[in-house]
Amino acid sequence: MEPLQFILEAREQRANLKNQKTLKGIPCVSLSLNVPGFPKSNSITDAFFSLCLTELKYFMKAHLVELQIKEAIEKCDAVGNFFIVSCSIEIKSLPWLKQICEEFEENHSLGRFIDVDLNDEQGNTISSGKSKLCFFCQDKPAIECRRENTHDPELLRSFMFSKMAGYCNQNREYTIVKQLSSLGLKALLYEISLTPKPGLVDKFSNGSHQDMNYQTFIDSSSAISPYFMELVSAGFSFQNSDLTKALPIVRNLGLRMESAMYDATSNVNTQKGLIFLMGLSLFACGKVFSQSDQFDVEQFKFVIREICKNLVSNELTGSFQSNSIQTKSHGESIYQKYGFSGARGEAESGFQTVFDFGLPLLAGDAKLNDEAMIRSFLSIAAHNNDTNILYRGGLQTLSIFQGLCKTALDNFTDQNYSALTDYCNKENISPGGSADLLAVTLFIWSIMNETFLPFIQNK
Numbered sequence: 001m002e003p004l005q006f007i008l009e010a011r012e013q014r015a016n017l018k019n020q021k022t023l024k025g026i027p028c029v030s031l032s033l034n035v036p037g038f039p040k041s042n043s044i045t046d047a048f049f050s051l052c053l054t055e056l057k058y059f060m061k062a063h064l065v066e067l068q069i070k071e072a073i074e075k076c077d078a079v080g081n082f083f084i085v086s087c088s089i090e091i092k093s094l095p096w097l098k099q100i101c102e103e104f105e106e107n108h109s110l111g112r113f114i115d116v117d118l119n120d121e122q123g124n125t126i127s128s129g130k131s132k133l134c135f136f137c138q139d140k141p142a143i144e145c146r147r148e149n150t151h152d153p154e155l156l157r158s159f160m161f162s163k164m165a166g167y168c169n170q171n172r173e174y175t176i177v178k179q180l181s182s183l184g185l186k187a188l189l190y191e192i193s194l195t196p197k198p199g200l201v202d203k204f205s206n207g208s209h210q211d212m213n214y215q216t217f218i219d220s221s222s223a224i225s226p227y228f229m230e231l232v233s234a235g236f237s238f239q240n241s242d243l244t245k246a247l248p249i250v251r252n253l254g255l256r257m258e259s260a261m262y263d264a265t266s267n268v269n270t271q272k273g274l275i276f277l278m279g280l281s282l283f284a285c286g287k288v289f290s291q292s293d294q295f296d297v298e299q300f301k302f303v304i305r306e307i308c309k310n311l312v313s314n315e316l317t318g319s320f321q322s323n324s325i326q327t328k329s330h331g332e333s334i335y336q337k338y339g340f341s342g343a344r345g346e347a348e349s350g351f352q353t354v355f356d357f358g359l360p361l362l363a364g365d366a367k368l369n370d371e372a373m374i375r376s377f378l379s380i381a382a383h384n385n386d387t388n389i390l391y392r393g394g395l396q397t398l399s400i401f402q403g404l405c406k407t408a409l410d411n412f413t414d415q416n417y418s419a420l421t422d423y424c425n426k427e428n429i430s431p432g433g434s435a436d437l438l439a440v441t442l443f444i445w446s447i448m449n450e451t452f453l454p455f456i457q458n459k
């Protein structure tokens with residue numbers, strides 16, 4: 001059969017479907033795409049149609065139009081992608097519903113590719129009488145360009161498919177940005193809520209802290225999380241091949257987050273280290289997903305390492321040599337005193353502690369649970385030269401702390417875990433750096449266990 005014959009047959013089937021639906025005396029709404037030429041569908045139209053359909057369902061529901069979704073028919077035939085559904089009988093009036101259908105097309109950025117049709121109880125198509133402009137020249141009515149074959153069909157098709165693919169990929173990016181920022185916040189909240197934790201703030205204890213509690217962390221997490229989407233988006237749109245140029249971008253957003261944190265906590269530093277590590281992670285994820293369909297762990301490590309190239313020598317060694325009178329940060333004085341590079345060193349290594357010690361302890365779990373998270377924390381803390389502990393306690397205290405973590409990990413008993421907690425209380429130390437690395441570990445684990453939308457290729 002010739003394509004035309006297939007199309008005619010499919011058109012007849014559609015008309016029959018509309019009649020069947022309306023035979024029950026109920027109006028029906030249908031969705032289809034205006035694809036010129038043949039074939040009328042491909043992987044791009046499939047993806048675009050599926051997005052439009054979801055949007056249409058929400059749009060109708062938001063206007064309190066009840067669709068009988070269970071009896072709806074979705075198919076793809078020679079005329080292309082098609083969806084038809086009966087409305088509930090309680091609609092206000094057909095002209096009103098027709099207006100809703102038109103509003104959907106008019107508000108959609110690619111509305112001229114979309115047809116939302118309405119058929120009355122007898123199966124007649126309800127027309128508004130308005131003529132649509134041609135989507136290509138945007139000059140003459142569409143019907144005129146079609147009748148006169150004004151434009152080359154192949155040109156029309158490639159224009160349309162590239163717009164549709166662009167729309168789908170934009171939607172993909174927005175969806176991934178939302179997913180990643182949600183996983184980022186989840187990681188923070190899981191880490192804060194993990195109870196009991198040695199020396200750290202948790203649900204029931206302030207650990208070795210006098211100026212903050214569980215609520216302070218909820219306050220600062222709520223204050224910084226609105227920036228997560230921005231960080232991922234910045235990673236998506238970063239084009240420079242020199243990734244070190246990304247550091248000021250991440251830092252710019254990080255400084256704003258710090259300021260939001262201090263405002264929310266009355267000047268208590270709850271999450272400064274975390275802001276740095278999560279900021280980098282969120283940005284790097286955006287960059288990875290802008291190039292790859294899936295979360296490529298090696299690519300993620302590479303991006304982090306490249307962004308933070310020479311960070312330790314530039315920022316820790318530099319200030320050490322300059323003999324500046326400026327007040328040194330904790331990180332700088334620790335590096336000067338002990339040679340441990342803290343969060344900067346961890347970032348420059350591409351999160352070695354996270355990947356070598358944190359993640360392997362969660363690898364076998366399909367769902368995060370308290371025991372697995374505590375084991376992962378212990379493994380991180382046993383190997384991390386935590387600058388928070390060094391600052392408050394010194395080298396020997398860190399060494400004893402790490403030993404207790406290792407014992408508790410090797411022999412996971414309440415007694416060994418309590419010995420660790422007691423030691424932190426006695427020495428008034430808090431492994432905040434390791435807690436930050438646990439949050440990053442939980443974030444990476446969550447990404448590895450999440451499904452993400454693929455690119456729509458415009459071949």
Ligand SMILES: [Zn+2]
Binds near residue numbers: 136139140150
């Ligand atoms: Zn035209």
